[in-house]
Amino acid sequence: MSTFGLVLHRGRAGELARSTVEWLRARDHEVRVLDEDAAVIGDPDLGVASDELCVGTDLVLSLGGDGTMLRAVDLAAPEDVPVLGVNLGQLGYLTEVEPSGVRVALKRFLAGSYTLEERMRLEAHVVDAEGERPSTALNEVVVEKSEMGHTVRLEVALDGRPFTSYVADGLILATPTGSTAYAFSVRGPIVDPRHRAVLMAPVAAHMLFDRSIVLRPDCEVVVRVGGDRAAGVSVDGRSVARLLPGASVRCRASDRPARLVTFGERDFHAVLREKFHLGPR
Known part of the structure; x- marks a missing residue:
C-alpha cells in the first residue's frame, strides 16, 4: 500500500480528483488532501493540515496548472517527496501528463517505471526589524516597487561585496525553471x-546597465532596499513581505531541490517548441 497526497486547483480539479481518489482507495492506497481541498472531493475525512500532507507520503499528485504545481512542490520538497503534475491549466509548462493519462501514470509509478528529475529551488530570507523569515521558490523571488508610478532603489551585494544599485520597477532572482516564467517577460535568458x-x-x-546576469548557484545575493521608498517581496507569485528602507532579502540555492516524476527523458527543446509555438516559418 502506498500513500498519496493530492493538491488541487479547486475550480478545475473536482471531477478528476474524485475519480482518482476512488481509483486509489479501491486498490487499498491511502489518500490525503489538504483540509481546504477536502470539500472539493466531498470527503472531509481525507483532509489533513498542510504540515501533515507529505509526512510519510510516497507521491504528491498535483491536479491543476503550473500554479498548483508550485504549491505542491512547496509542500513536498521539505520532505523529499516526488511530485507528479497533471495539467488542467493552459500552459502546463511544469506538468507531466494530461488528465486522460492519470491512471496510466499512476500504474507506472506504482510499478517503479519512472524517473525523478531534480530542479533547483531558491531559498530566500527576509531580514528586517521583525527578524529573519525564510521562504523557498521553484520559479523566482521578486523584490519590486510598492508604489504605482515610482521606482525603487535596490542595492545588490554578491557574496558579501557590493555590486550595484538598481533604480527599477523591481529585481527578479530566478531559477532555471523560472527562466520561462516572470524572467522570460523581461527578456531574460531561457535556461535548461x-x-x-x-x-x-x-x-x-x-x-544604462539593465542586462540579466547568470550567477553560480552558491552565490549569495543580498538585495537591500535603499532610498526612501518601500518594496514588496513575492515568492513564486505569493506576496510574503513588505520591506521598509534598510530591510533586505538574502537569496541562494536551496539544499532541497524539487523532485519531479517523469516518464522517460524530458525533451526540453521539444517542450519549448510546443509551448511557445516554435518551428519552421
Whole structure:
C-alpha cells in the first residue's frame, strides 16, 4: 500500500480528483488532501493540515496548472517527496501528463517505471526589524516597487561585496525553471531547467546597465532596499513581505531541490517548441 497526497486547483480539479481518489482507495492506497481541498472531493475525512500532507507520503499528485504545481512542490520538497503534475491549466509548462493519462501514470509509478528529475529551488530570507523569515521558490523571488508610478532603489551585494544599485520597477532572482516564467517577460535568458544557476534580471531599470546576469548557484545575493521608498517581496507569485528602507532579502540555492516524476527523458527543446509555438516559418 502506498500513500498519496493530492493538491488541487479547486475550480478545475473536482471531477478528476474524485475519480482518482476512488481509483486509489479501491486498490487499498491511502489518500490525503489538504483540509481546504477536502470539500472539493466531498470527503472531509481525507483532509489533513498542510504540515501533515507529505509526512510519510510516497507521491504528491498535483491536479491543476503550473500554479498548483508550485504549491505542491512547496509542500513536498521539505520532505523529499516526488511530485507528479497533471495539467488542467493552459500552459502546463511544469506538468507531466494530461488528465486522460492519470491512471496510466499512476500504474507506472506504482510499478517503479519512472524517473525523478531534480530542479533547483531558491531559498530566500527576509531580514528586517521583525527578524529573519525564510521562504523557498521553484520559479523566482521578486523584490519590486510598492508604489504605482515610482521606482525603487535596490542595492545588490554578491557574496558579501557590493555590486550595484538598481533604480527599477523591481529585481527578479530566478531559477532555471523560472527562466520561462516572470524572467522570460523581461527578456531574460531561457535556461535548461536541469542546470543549476541563479538568474538576476532587473525589471524596467532606469539605468544604462539593465542586462540579466547568470550567477553560480552558491552565490549569495543580498538585495537591500535603499532610498526612501518601500518594496514588496513575492515568492513564486505569493506576496510574503513588505520591506521598509534598510530591510533586505538574502537569496541562494536551496539544499532541497524539487523532485519531479517523469516518464522517460524530458525533451526540453521539444517542450519549448510546443509551448511557445516554435518551428519552421
